[in-house]
Amino acid sequence: MSSSGSSTSSGASTSPTSHAPGTSAASVTSTAPSAPSEQSAPRRQFAGPDSGSGSGRRVSLPAALVAVVTVALVVSGIAPYDRATWLMETFWVVISVPVAVVVWRRFPLTRLLCVLLALHALILIFGGHYTYARVPLGDWIQDGLGLARNPYDRIGHFTQGFVPAVLLREVLVRRSPLAGSRWLAPLTVCGCLAFSAFFEMIEWWAALIGGEGADDFLATQGDVWDTQWDMFLALVGATSALLLLSRVHDRLLAGFPRPAPDGAADPPRS
Structure with a gap:
């Protein structure tokens, strides 16, 4: 009796695990949670924290905007009114799009800023193709409002303050x-x-170098106060952007890293 009891107790003590009736070790093992696979996680490319849920949505907006701007740029280069004017007006687009794509992984932009930059690029592209004094949209506005000149360049300089204000604000808030x-x-x-004033100096230098050939780039249309109007509209555009979009912009920026207390910027999120 004592030997059988001791063998029974020793057998119970050496059993590593106990299972409920009707279960097996295989079934317990199969129900254990498995470690997540790193390969199953989608890579976040060309997307920011506010770009929406789902890898497809994260990619769609910035990629679509780049595609639209690129196609518009290529089409605008087909028989523009003046090739030199087209080159000078679209130079900013040709430089900005590749830069934005290259730095995207380290500094993704908010969706709001992406849309505004694409809109600004299209304004420059249309102005470069037709020249600012001949853009059909400006002609329609001129005829509809009974204006003395094509106001498309006024729209361009208002945008020159409106869009860079959001861009500069985003950089300052995050860095x-x-x-x-x-x-x-x-x-x-x-x-x-300051950027608007610098752009006016670029127009001045273009006039000195190109002479009358730079008239299409200047687009003064006989207005002796054109330079002052350009800078004033940029000022109005920048102020309007801050008044209208600051709260929305702050909500979109909430998902991005902010500078550390000592002034050093946190590393961007992967």
């Missing part, structure tokens, strides 16, 4: 200690106005 500072808005406006 400087100015997030939430009262200096953010005035410095953004000053930066846009």
